[in-house]
Amino acid sequence: MTVQFVWFVQIKLSECPLVFRKTLAVLALLSFPLPALACGPDDDCLVETGNYRISMPEAAPRGALVFAHGYRGSSRGVMRNMALRRLADEYGFALVAINSVSGSWNLRYSPGKTFSEGRDEMAYVDAVLDDVIAKYGVPAGNVYATGFSEGGMMTWTLLCERGSRFAGFAPMSGTFWTPEPAECASAPADVVHIHGTADPTVPITGRQIGQSKQGNLNTVLAMYRAHGDYRDAGRETLDTMTCEFARNPEGRRLDLCLFDGGHSFSVARLRQALDWLTQG
Known part of the structure; x- marks a missing residue:
C-alpha cells in the first residue's frame, strides 16, 4: 500500500x-x-459576534421562543429555569436563550455604555435567528420574543427594529431608556406587555440610574398605539393580572397586563401572553 x-x-x-x-x-x-462541536442547553452555540443556548422539544420544533435575560443574567441562567423550558416544550417550541456581552445588553442611552462602540445587538440577533432556522429547522414565521427587566428592554428594541422577524412579543418589566423612541422602524406587531404595579426596580414611570433614566411605560405604549393605530378593545381581570386590550385595523394586538406586585418573573403570566399571541 x-x-x-x-x-x-x-x-x-x-x-x-x-x-x-x-x-x-x-x-x-x-x-x-x-464534526461541529455540539451545543444545546448546557453548551454555547457560536455565531459571529456572540453565542446563545438552545433547548429543543422532543419532536420537530413548531417554532421558537427567544428569551432575553435581565441585567447581570446569562443564557446559562435562563436554561436553569426548568419551568421556562417546560413551557416552551408545551408549545413545541425551541427555547433560544440569547446572551449579552458581560451581562448587559448594549441598548441606546443605557447607563455606563458607549452605544456606538458596543456590539450591534440587532445584527447579533439576526445571526442567532439565521443559525437557529438553518441548523434546527425552526419555522422562520413562528418565532416569538420575550425577556424580563433589561431583557424586556431588549424585547422592545427588537419589536421596534426587527418586528418583521418575529410572530409576536411579550416584553416583561422593561421598555427603553429615555428619551423613548418617537417612532418604530418596523411595521406594527402583536404585543403583550406585562408589568408589576409596585415594581421598585423598573417602575412604570421609570427610574433614574446615574445619568440615564428608564423609560415611562405609558409614554412607550402611547407611541406604539399611534404607530399601529391601535384602538381600545376592552379589558379583562384574570386570576393574576388585569389586562387592557387594543387592536388595530389589521387585527394586531397591543395588550397591557398589570399585576399587583414588584419586579418578578412568572412563567404563568408568560404562558397567558403566549396563549394570546399564538392563538391570534
Whole structure:
C-alpha cells in the first residue's frame, strides 16, 4: 500500500518504522473534516459576534421562543429555569436563550455604555435567528420574543427594529431608556406587555440610574398605539393580572397586563401572553 501526500511524496508503509506508521495514521484522520462541536442547553452555540443556548422539544420544533435575560443574567441562567423550558416544550417550541456581552445588553442611552462602540445587538440577533432556522429547522414565521427587566428592554428594541422577524412579543418589566423612541422602524406587531404595579426596580414611570433614566411605560405604549393605530378593545381581570386590550385595523394586538406586585418573573403570566399571541 502506498500513501500519497498533497506534496506528491510517495512512501511505502511496509518500509516505514512502526512509530512512523502510527503517526501517518493520525495525520490521515486529521485530514478529514471534523464534526461541529455540539451545543444545546448546557453548551454555547457560536455565531459571529456572540453565542446563545438552545433547548429543543422532543419532536420537530413548531417554532421558537427567544428569551432575553435581565441585567447581570446569562443564557446559562435562563436554561436553569426548568419551568421556562417546560413551557416552551408545551408549545413545541425551541427555547433560544440569547446572551449579552458581560451581562448587559448594549441598548441606546443605557447607563455606563458607549452605544456606538458596543456590539450591534440587532445584527447579533439576526445571526442567532439565521443559525437557529438553518441548523434546527425552526419555522422562520413562528418565532416569538420575550425577556424580563433589561431583557424586556431588549424585547422592545427588537419589536421596534426587527418586528418583521418575529410572530409576536411579550416584553416583561422593561421598555427603553429615555428619551423613548418617537417612532418604530418596523411595521406594527402583536404585543403583550406585562408589568408589576409596585415594581421598585423598573417602575412604570421609570427610574433614574446615574445619568440615564428608564423609560415611562405609558409614554412607550402611547407611541406604539399611534404607530399601529391601535384602538381600545376592552379589558379583562384574570386570576393574576388585569389586562387592557387594543387592536388595530389589521387585527394586531397591543395588550397591557398589570399585576399587583414588584419586579418578578412568572412563567404563568408568560404562558397567558403566549396563549394570546399564538392563538391570534
